[in-house]
Amino acid sequence: MTVSRRSSAVFSPESAAVHDARELVRTALGGWPVPSDRGEDAVLLVSELVTNAIVHAGTEIELVCALDEDRRRVRVEVRDLMPSRRLGDPVVGRPAEDGYRGLMLTHWISDAWGVSYTRTDKTVWFELGLTAGGSSPEEPMTLPEARAADPAEPVPDEQLIDHVVQWLRATTDADAAYVLLSAADGGLRVRATAPAGGVPDTGPDSPRAAAELLAMAEEACRHAAAGPVRGGVLTVPPGGRLRSLGTVPVWAEGERLGLVAVAAEHAGRFGAPDVTRLRHAAASLGPVLARDRLPRADHGYRNWLGFLTEASDLLAGTLDEKLVPALGAQLFVPRIAGWCAFYLEDSHGAGELAHVWHADEQRIAALRQALAAASPPVPDRARTPRPWNGPGLLGPAARQACGPLVMEFPLVNREHRFGAVLLGEPVDGEFRSELVRLAEDLCERVTRTLLTARRYGEQAATSRILQRSLLPAQLPAIPGLDYHIVYEPAGEGAEAGGDFYDLFPAGPGRWRFMLGDVCGTGAEAAAVAGLARHTLRALSREDLGVARALARLNDAMIDESAARLLTIVHGELEPGPAGVRMTVTSAGHPLPLWLRPGGEVIPIGAPQVLLGVVPTEYQLDSVLLTSGDVVLLVTDGITERRDGGRLLDDGDGLSRVLAGCAGLTARAVTLRVMSAVRDFGKGALTDDMAVIALRVE
Numbered sequence: 001m002t003v004s005r006r007s008s009a010v011f012s013p014e015s016a017a018v019h020d021a022r023e024l025v026r027t028a029l030g031g032w033p034v035p036s037d038r039g040e041d042a043v044l045l046v047s048e049l050v051t052n053a054i055v056h057a058g059t060e061i062e063l064v065c066a067l068d069e070d071r072r073r074v075r076v077e078v079r080d081l082m083p084s085r086r087l088g089d090p091v092v093g094r095p096a097e098d099g100y101r102g103l104m105l106t107h108w109i110s111d112a113w114g115v116s117y118t119r120t121d122k123t124v125w126f127e128l129g130l131t132a133g134g135s136s137p138e139e140p141m142t143l144p145e146a147r148a149a150d151p152a153e154p155v156p157d158e159q160l161i162d163h164v165v166q167w168l169r170a171t172t173d174a175d176a177a178y179v180l181l182s183a184a185d186g187g188l189r190v191r192a193t194a195p196a197g198g199v200p201d202t203g204p205d206s207p208r209a210a211a212e213l214l215a216m217a218e219e220a221c222r223h224a225a226a227g228p229v230r231g232g233v234l235t236v237p238p239g240g241r242l243r244s245l246g247t248v249p250v251w252a253e254g255e256r257l258g259l260v261a262v263a264a265e266h267a268g269r270f271g272a273p274d275v276t277r278l279r280h281a282a283a284s285l286g287p288v289l290a291r292d293r294l295p296r297a298d299h300g301y302r303n304w305l306g307f308l309t310e311a312s313d314l315l316a317g318t319l320d321e322k323l324v325p326a327l328g329a330q331l332f333v334p335r336i337a338g339w340c341a342f343y344l345e346d347s348h349g350a351g352e353l354a355h356v357w358h359a360d361e362q363r364i365a366a367l368r369q370a371l372a373a374a375s376p377p378v379p380d381r382a383r384t385p386r387p388w389n390g391p392g393l394l395g396p397a398a399r400q401a402c403g404p405l406v407m408e409f410p411l412v413n414r415e416h417r418f419g420a421v422l423l424g425e426p427v428d429g430e431f432r433s434e435l436v437r438l439a440e441d442l443c444e445r446v447t448r449t450l451l452t453a454r455r456y457g458e459q460a461a462t463s464r465i466l467q468r469s470l471l472p473a474q475l476p477a478i479p480g481l482d483y484h485i486v487y488e489p490a491g492e493g494a495e496a497g498g499d500f501y502d503l504f505p506a507g508p509g510r511w512r513f514m515l516g517d518v519c520g521t522g523a524e525a526a527a528v529a530g531l532a533r534h535t536l537r538a539l540s541r542e543d544l545g546v547a548r549a550l551a552r553l554n555d556a557m558i559d560e561s562a563a564r565l566l567t568i569v570h571g572e573l574e575p576g577p578a579g580v581r582m583t584v585t586s587a588g589h590p591l592p593l594w595l596r597p598g599g600e601v602i603p604i605g606a607p608q609v610l611l612g613v614v615p616t617e618y619q620l621d622s623v624l625l626t627s628g629d630v631v632l633l634v635t636d637g638i639t640e641r642r643d644g645g646r647l648l649d650d651g652d653g654l655s656r657v658l659a660g661c662a663g664l665t666a667r668a669v670t671l672r673v674m675s676a677v678r679d680f681g682k683g684a685l686t687d688d689m690a691v692i693a694l695r696v697e
Contacts, residue, residue, distance in 0.1 A: 001075060001127075005032055005067040013054045013061065021050040021063050022170060025076065028065045034074055038128050040171045040277075041109050042076055044163075047170040048102030049078040049124050057082035057122070073111070077125040083117045087124070105163055157288045161192050164260070164281045169194040172246070172274040174262035178220055179250075179285065181258040182433065188221040188259065189430060191289075216241055220263045231259065231278070233270050244269035248278035252290035255433075260285060307335070308438075312445055321453040325355035328421070328446045334359035336439050337423035338403065339367055343376050344411075344419040344450075351376035351419050359427060363401065367424075370398035377408050377420040385409045385436055388422055407431055409443045411450065418450045463523075470530040475503050478511050480575045482695040484667040486674055489688045490637070498525030499635045499688035502533050506540045506572060515692055516568035517589065517635040528557075528564045532611075536570065546572050546585055547618040550611070554587075557612040566611040569633055573694070579626040580696050585618045587611055590639050593655060595669075597628035599662040601655040604631070625696045630669055632658050637689035638673065643681040653680075669693040 007028035011017035025046045029039040046063065053061045057080035064077040087103060103124075106113045110126035117123075161179060169177035176195045180188040195216075219240050224247045227234045231248040244264040250257045260281045262270060311331050318327060325342035332340040339358040343351035353376065356368045374390035388408040403424045411418040421443055426435060471487070485501055498518035506512040516532055518525040532553060539549040550570055557566060569592060571584030584592060588610025591603040605621035625631065632654075639649035648654060657676045661669045670691045677689065 001066070001073075002069045003066045004069040004071065006064070007066075008062065008064040011050070011061045011063065013058050015054070017054060017061060018047055018050050019173065021046050021061075022173060024063060025065055029074065032067050032074070033071050034067070034130060038074070038130060040167065042074065042128060044167045044170040045102070045106050045109060045126055046076060046078065048105055048166065052102045052124075053078055053080040056085055072131055073127050073129050075125060075127045077123050079121050079123040081121050083120065083122045085122070086117070087115050087122075104159065105166060108159060108163065157292060160288055161285065162194075164284055165192045165194040168260060168262055168277060168281050171277050172262045172270060173264075174246075174269065175264045176216060176220070176262070178217060178261045178263070179258065179289075180221060180224060180261055181289070182256060183431065188225050190217045190221065191258065193217055216263065220245060220261055224259050224261050229256070232275060233272075236267075241265060243267040246270040246274050246278055248275065248282045250282045250285050250289055252286040257286070257289045308441060308445070311442060315445055315449040318449070319453050319456040321450060321457055322354075324446060324449050324453055326357075328442070328449075329355055329357035331442060332421070332423060332439070333357050334427050336426065336435055336442070337407075338427050339363075339424035341367075341371055341422040342419065343422070345417065354419070358424075366397075366401045370394065370401040371422075373398055374402075377422065383410055383412055385440060390422075405431065407436070407439070409439055411443055411447045413444075413447050413451065416447075416451060418447060418454075421446070466526075470500060470526055470533065472502050472504065472533075476505055476511060478503075478573060478575065480697055481573065481580055482666045482697055484665075484670045484693050486670045486689075486691045488674075488685065488690075490686055498529055499637065499690040500529035500533050501690050501692060502537065503692075504537060504540070507543070509574060511573045512536075512540055512546070512571065513573065513633075513692065513694075514568060514570045515589070515633045515635065515690055516566055516570075517637075517688070517690075519565040519567075524564070528566065532557075532566055532568065545620075546570055546583060547620050550585055550587060550618045551616065554611040554618075555615060558615065564612055567636070568611060579624050579629075581622065581624055582631065582694075583620050583622045585620055587618060590634055590636060590649075590654075593632045593658050594623065594625075595630040595632065595658050595662060597662060599659045601652075601659050603655075625694075627696055628663070629696045630658075630661065630664075630666070631694040632669065632673070633692040633694075634673070635688065635690045637685070637687035638677055638691060640687070641677050641680050642683070648677060648680045666693040666695040669695070 005028075007024065009020070009024050011020055022043050025043050026039065029042055034042075042065075050061060050063065053059075059081035062077075062079040064079070066075045066077075067073075068075070106124075106126050109128075111129045113124070113126035115122065115124050165177045165179055168174065176193060178190060178194075179192040181191045183189050219242050223234060223236055223242065223245050227245075227247055229249060232246070234245040234247060236242050236245050242263050243266055245261060247259045247261040249259055260278050262274065262278065264270070314327060314331070315324070318324060325344065328342065329340040339356070341353060341357075342355040344354045346352050353368070353371055356364055356371060358364045358367050371390075374394055377388060377390075385407050388406040390402075390406065394402075405425045407423045409421045409423060411420060421439075423431075423439060425431065475485070483503070485503075487499065487501060489499065498520055499516070500518075501513075501515045503511060503513045514533065514536055516529065518528040518532070535553050535556065536549055539552055544552065550568070557564060565588075567588035569584060569586045569589045571582055571592075574581040574583075582604075584604060585608065586592065586605050587608050591605055591607065594602040594604050596602070604623055608618055609616045634654065639647065639654055641648040654673075657673055658669070661672050664672065670693045673691050673693075674689075678685075
C-alpha cells in the first residue's frame with residue numbers, strides 16, 4: 001500500500017499505554033479524511049490490540065497509523081517484541097479466551113486484517129475502507145495471516161453486545177462501560193461490562209470479574225438507577241470510587257429494557273459527544289436485548305401460554321381451599337421462583353403462613369423457620385408486586401435462607417384480598433420482567449381458585465348444617481328393643497337427601513318411628529323430608545294418633561303449591577310384658593317385613609295412598625312382636641336396586657335376604673341387607689337408601 005499520511009509512536013507495556021494509543025489514533029485519524037464512524041472503529045480495535053499486547057507480550061509496543069495515497073483506506077499496525085507467542089484463528093463461536101476477544105472484534109469490524117511474524121517481532125494489522133463497501137488489500141492473503149470479514153455475514157447477538165460495550169469504552173475514554181438490564185425490584189443488573197485494560201465480562205458471575213470490577217459495577221448500577229429516566233451525564237456525589245457517569249436508556253416496543261452506561265473515576269470525564277455515542281449504542285442494542293429476553297424466558301411466551309393453560313386445568317380440579325397453596329407452590333417452583341410461601345389472611349385480616357416450598361427440599365425447614373420469625377406481608381389493597389423487606393430485619397441466617405431478593409405478589413381481586421405470595425429469587429438468579437408478568441398472571445388464577453374454593457366450602461358447610469338438621473340429633477333407648485339404622489344419601493358429599501327417618505318418644509312408655517321417601521332427590525326433596533319429619537313430631541306432641549297425624553300431613557302437602565309426593569311408613573311401639581305392640585301405617589311405601597325366629601317372613605299391613613295426592617284417611621295395622629322377632633323397614637332405594645332389567649325385590653328378593661338373617665342382631669341384619677344390595681348390581685348407587693331393623697330382645 002502506497003502511504004500518503006503516517007503517524008506512529010512507541011509505548012511502554014503499562015496500562016496508561018491503552019489510553020495514549022487511543023488518543024494517538026483519535027488525533028491522527030481526526031486530521032485525515034476519515035469518516036467519524038470509521039475513526040471510532042479504529043479507536044476500538046486499537047484499544048483491544050494494545051491491551052492484548054500489554055497483557056500477553058509485555059514488551060514495548062509500536063503503533064503505526066497510515067493512510068493510502070488514494071485516501072480509500074487506513075491501515076493500523078500494532079507491533080510487539082514477542083514473536084514466539086503465535087495467534088490462532090479466532091473462529092466465530094470460539095470461547096472468549098485471552099487474546100481472542102480483540103481478534104474476533106477485529107474480524108467482525110475490519111475490512112481486512114492479518115498477523116505477520118519476524119525473528120524479532122509480531123505485528124497485528126487491520127485495514128478499514130473509507131468508501132462504501134470498503135476496499136480489498138492489493139495482494140490476496142490466507143488465514144492465519146489474514147481473514148477478510150464478510151459484510152453480509154450476520155454478527156451474533158452476544159458478539160454485538162461485546163462489540164458495543166467495548167466501542168463505548170474506547171470511544172468515550174471511560175474507565176468502564178456497561179450494559180445494564182432493568183430488574184424486577186426497580187434496580188439494575190449487569191449484562192455486560194468492558195473494563196479498561198481488560199476483556200469484556202458478559203455477566204456478573206464470570207470468573208474473570210474481579211472484586212474491584214464488581215464493586216465498581218454495583219456502584220454504577222446504584223447511581224444509574226437513581227438517575228433520570230432519560231439518562232444523560234450524571235453528577236455523582238463524592239464518597240465512592242466513581243466520579244463521572246453517563247447513561248442512556250435502551251428502549252424496545254415502548255418498554256425500557258435497561259441502560260448503557262460509561263463510568264470514570266475522575267470528575268468531568270464525559271460530555272455531550274459521549275451522550276450521543278451512548279444514544280447510538282442504545283439504539284443498536286434495543287432489538288438485541290429484546291431478542292435476548294425471549295429465549296431466556298423458557299423458550300418464549302408461547303411456552304408460558306401452554307404452562308398457564310396447564311396451571312388453570314390443575315387449579316380448576318380442586319375445591320379444597322387448603323390444597324390451593326400447595327398446588328400453587330408446585331406451579332411457582334422452580335419454573336418461576338427458587339422458593340414460594342403462601343400467606344392467607346385469617347378472619348381478622350392478619351396474614352398466616354399457609355404453605356412453604358423450596359426447589360431444594362432440604363432447605364424448606366430453614367426457610368419456614370426464617371419466615372416464621374419475620375413479620376408477614378402487611379395486608380392492604382396493593383395490586384402490584386413489590387420487593388419484600390421482611391428478611392432485612394432478621395439475622396444473617398434468616399437472610400441467607402430467604403436470599404437477596406424476595407418479591408411479594410398480592411392475592412387480590414376487585415372485592416376480596418386473600419393474602420400474598422412471596423417468591424424467592426429464581427434458580428438462575430434474576431426476576432426478569434416476563435417472569436414477573438407470568439407470576440402476576442398465575443397469582444390471578446390462584447386468587448380465582450381460592451375464591452371458588454372458599455365459596456364452595458362455605459356453601460358445603462351451610463349445606464352440611466342444613467342436612468344435619470333434617471336428621472335426628474340423637475335417638476332414644478327403648479327397653480326390650482334392639483334397633484339399628486343405616487342411612488346413605490345418593491348425592492356426593494351429602495349427609496341427607498329425600499329419604500328420612502326418625503325415632504322419638506311419643507308419651508309415657510310409647511315411641512314413634514318413621515321412614516319416608518320424598519319423590520325426587522336433591523335439596524328440594526331434602527326440604528320436603530325435613531318438613532314431614534318435624535310436622536309428624538309436632539303432631540305427636542299434640543297427642544294425635546299415627547293415622548290422624550299422617551292425614552294432617554297429607555292435607556298440608558296438598559295445600560302446598562309445589563307438587564311433591566311422599567311415601568312413608570309411620571308407626572308406634574309400646575313395649576309390654578308380652579312383647580312389643582307395633583301399630584303401623586304404610587302410605588305408598590314398601591311394606592314392613594316381619595321376620596320370625598324360625599325364618600318365616602311376613603309383610604305387615606296393606607299398601608295405602610301416598611301423601612300429597614288426594615285427601616284420605618289412613619288405616620292402622622297392629623302386631624305383637626315377641627322375643628327374637630325382627631321388623632325390617634326400607635326405602636325404595638333398596639327394593640329397586642337394579643341389575644340390568646331385574647330389581648332386587650323381584651320375586652320377593654328382599655324377603656329371601658331377610659329370611660337368612662334369623663338369629664342375628666339388628667346391626668347384623670342391616671349390614672347383611674346393605675351387602676346384598678351392593679352385590680346385586682354393579683353400577684353406582686343412584687338413589688338414597690335407608691334401612692331400619694327393629695329386634696325384640
